[in-house]
Amino acid sequence: xxxxxxxxxxxxxxxxxxxxxxxxxxxxxxxxxxxxxxxxxxxxxxxxxxxxxxxxxxxxxxxxxxxxxxxxxxxxxxxxxxxxxxxxxxxxxxxxxxxxxxxxxxxxxxxxxxxxxxxxxxxxxxxxxxxxxxxxxxxxxxxxxxxxxxxxxxxxxxxxxxxxxxxxxxxxxxxxxxxxxxxxxxxxxxxxxxxxxxxxxxxxxxxxxxxxxxxxxxxxxxxxxxxxxxxxxxxxxxxxxxxxxxxxxxxxxxxxxxxxxxxxxxxxxxxxxxxxxxxxxxxxxxxxxxxxxxx
Amino acid sequence: xxxxxxxxxxxxxxxxxxxxxxxxxxxxxxxxxxxxxxxxxxxxxxxxxxxxxxxxxxxxxxxxxxxxxxxxxxxxxxxxxxxxxxxxxxxxxxxxxxxxxxxxxxxxxxxxxxxxxxxxxxxxxxxxxxxxxxxxxxxxxxxxxxxxxxxxxxxxxxxxxxxxxxxxxxxxxxxxxxxxxxxxxxxxxxxxxxxxxxxxxxxxxxxxxxxxxxxxxxxxxxxxxxxxxxxxxxxxxxxxxxxxxxxxxxxxxxxxxxxxxxxxxxxxxxxxxxxxxxxxxxxxxxxxxxxxxxxxxxxxxxxxxxxxxxxxxxxxxxxxxxxxxxxxxxxxxxxxxxxxxxxxxxxxxxxxxxxxxxxxxxxxxxxxxx
Numbered sequence: 001x002x003x004x005x006x007x008x009x010x011x012x013x014x015x016x017x018x019x020x021x022x023x024x025x026x027x028x029x030x031x032x033x034x035x036x037x038x039x040x041x042x043x044x045x046x047x048x049x050x051x052x053x054x055x056x057x058x059x060x061x062x063x064x065x066x067x068x069x070x071x072x073x074x075x076x077x078x079x080x081x082x083x084x085x086x087x088x089x090x091x092x093x094x095x096x097x098x099x100x101x102x103x104x105x106x107x108x109x110x111x112x113x114x115x116x117x118x119x120x121x122x123x124x125x126x127x128x129x130x131x132x133x134x135x136x137x138x139x140x141x142x143x144x145x146x147x148x149x150x151x152x153x154x155x156x157x158x159x160x161x162x163x164x165x166x167x168x169x170x171x172x173x174x175x176x177x178x179x180x181x182x183x184x185x186x187x188x189x190x191x192x193x194x195x196x197x198x199x200x201x202x203x204x205x206x207x208x209x210x211x212x213x214x215x216x217x218x219x220x221x222x223x224x225x226x227x228x229x230x231x232x233x234x235x236x237x238x239x240x241x242x243x244x245x246x247x248x249x250x251x252x253x254x255x256x257x258x259x260x261x262x263x264x265x266x267x268x269x270x271x272x273x274x275x276x277x278x279x280x281x282x283x284x285x286x287x288x289x290x291x292x293x294x295x
Numbered sequence: 296x297x298x299x300x301x302x303x304x305x306x307x308x309x310x311x312x313x314x315x316x317x318x319x320x321x322x323x324x325x326x327x328x329x330x331x332x333x334x335x336x337x338x339x340x341x342x343x344x345x346x347x348x349x350x351x352x353x354x355x356x357x358x359x360x361x362x363x364x365x366x367x368x369x370x371x372x373x374x375x376x377x378x379x380x381x382x383x384x385x386x387x388x389x390x391x392x393x394x395x396x397x398x399x400x401x402x403x404x405x406x407x408x409x410x411x412x413x414x415x416x417x418x419x420x421x422x423x424x425x426x427x428x429x430x431x432x433x434x435x436x437x438x439x440x441x442x443x444x445x446x447x448x449x450x451x452x453x454x455x456x457x458x459x460x461x462x463x464x465x466x467x468x469x470x471x472x473x474x475x476x477x478x479x480x481x482x483x484x485x486x487x488x489x490x491x492x493x494x495x496x497x498x499x500x501x502x503x504x505x506x507x508x509x510x511x512x513x514x515x516x517x518x519x520x521x522x523x524x525x526x527x528x529x530x531x532x533x534x535x536x537x538x539x540x541x542x543x544x545x546x547x548x549x550x551x552x553x554x555x556x557x558x559x560x561x562x563x564x565x566x567x568x569x570x571x572x573x574x575x576x577x578x579x580x581x582x583x584x585x586x587x588x589x590x591x592x593x594x595x596x597x598x599x600x601x602x603x604x605x606x607x608x609x610x611x612x613x614x615x616x617x618x619x620x621x622x623x624x625x626x627x628x629x630x631x632x633x634x635x636x637x638x639x640x641x642x643x644x645x646x647x648x649x650x651x652x653x654x655x656x657x658x659x660x661x662x663x664x665x
Contacts, residue, residue: 283426
């Protein structure tokens with residue numbers, strides 16, 4: 001393997017890893033606050049891709065406007081899902097709310113099949129993102145190159161938001177202790193909605209960057225990336241944003257190199273073995289906080 | 296109702312079901328909808344009851360069911376495909392030497408399929424069962440995906456035929472075969488649930504710490520529940536392979552687990568009879584009664600809106616969501632079917648129609664029999 005090929009793989013791995021990181025943040029934030037694995041997150045990511053197709057291909061809206069519309073629609077979808085499917089179950093046992101999340105995921109997949117048909121659709125190409133550029137002797141598309149930059153920018157913004165704004169403080173309080181935060185006068189429902197909105201915003205951006213270099217979108221396209229991103233979130237320690245980012249990069253890079261080594265069949269197996277291994281050795285992940293079991 | 300009367304009712308009901316099956320067998324043709332949907336429902340009933348043993352009775356939320364069904368189906372297929380047809384099935388990769396002359400009886404093969412699934416469950420159970428609720432769910436889900444990828448991978452080409460899948464799997468032979476297997480398996484599960492082990496499972500579901508304080512060995516009981524559930528999942532997977540005649544790794548996607556979960560939730564988490572009833576209801580509705588939702592329909596000049604391919608599944612997922620959100624107990628909750636409960640429900644329903652007994656309790660609606 002020459003240096004330039006190695007660099008090429010590194011770049012591809014970092015690029016896909018940063019998309020995983022964007023989605024993993026959505027999982028980790030929701031889990032931090034609601035203690036819920038949002039099984040529907042991967043499908044929200046898939047729906048975002050269909051929104052883009054709907055706007056750009058079916059209605060010929062220019063990509064800049066389509067992108068904004070797509071992001072708004074995705075955020076609306078996520079917030080509505082939270083209000084309809086998760087909010088009524090806030091006091092229910094955790095199993096019920098998890099089943100509800102699975103139900104939403106099932107519904108979104110079937111809805112996508114119904115609305116957009118099960119046949120793969122081509123993702124519209126955004127000319128700016130598809131240009132090829134040369135970095136030294138490594139060629140790559142703009143999408144691959146700017147993905148990590150966008151991701152890191154958003155992560156820094158998000159960290160600042162969580163550390164220095166009032167909403168961010170409320171989020172931290174809610175994830176620490178739901179009941180006490182409520183007693184302190186924090187409007188829980190607003191905080192949860194904001195969390196879902198941020199998660200869905202990042203999923204929408206991730207979706208655009210993920211599908212641009214890939215050929216097609218189909219209704220189940222979100223479920224496997226969704227699971228991988230959940231693994232990334234668990235790896236980094238669920239509830240921790242830097243952890244999710246690190247997890248995303250680790251999974252993206254290792255996946256790319258496993259594929260490069262000729263074992264592409266097993267790249268997903270590796271991801272799930274990593275999950276089980278992490279859960280065995282350090283269930284709280286790399287940066288996760290230790291949770292005490294209350295009797 | 297006295298105990299004797301109840302027993303008579305139960306026997307009559309069972310005989311009626313048996314007679315019903317005989318009538319179906321006699322009056323319908325080999326390829327009729329009724330037959331195949333009944334068989335499929337029975338298979339789903341076994342899958343749902345085995346999932347309920349774990350999710351509903353032991354409180355371990357597993358999402359790996361499709362994985363164990365896949366193992367059962369593949370093991371069954373590998374050891375039962377007739378030797379004469381092996382060349383045809385493995386035409387691309389050739390068949391592994393060890394398997395070239397293997398052809399077992401279906402009943403023996405069913406048991407082996409279950410045992411292999413159970414053995415794998417025992418292997419992964421030890422580490423995975425240490426995990427708490429949702430981590431356990433995601434780990435089992437991951438396991439199911441691993442199974443699916445591994446059976447379709449190239450190193451196993453001569454055994455599982457890689458991504459081409461297996462075909463020429465022997466069918467049921469007799470129409471009654473799947474029903475007999477399912478009844479025997481569910482009877483074993485019911486016996487297990489009513490034993491001291493079953494009570495220990497329920498104690499673990501209600502409160503792990505209290506159960507441990509009462510002297511229940513958490514690890515070994517969870518392990519037992521997981522292995523038993525996987526054993527029967529393997530058998531239901533094998534039955535599925537017999538039913539379909541051909542399988543690939545995509546026959547057992549995560550969606551299959553979700554489908555079974557839907558049956559368990561609609562029937563009531565922690566009710567065997569609920570799961571059985573729901574399996575038949577859901578399968579009949581999905582495969583037969585609601586088929587019309589997938590076809591465009593024109594009445595006169597009016598085209599009924601929404602009806603086109605895929606609408607059926609949307610309706611289904613909406614029903615699941617409604618059950619989850621508003622009717623969390625499902626059909627039966629944690630209760631089992633009983634004649635007293637049926638009589639009470641019938642009276643309640645009768646009361647609604649005749650206008651009598653219209654107490655607030657009538658607003659419960661539904662057929663939650665006890």
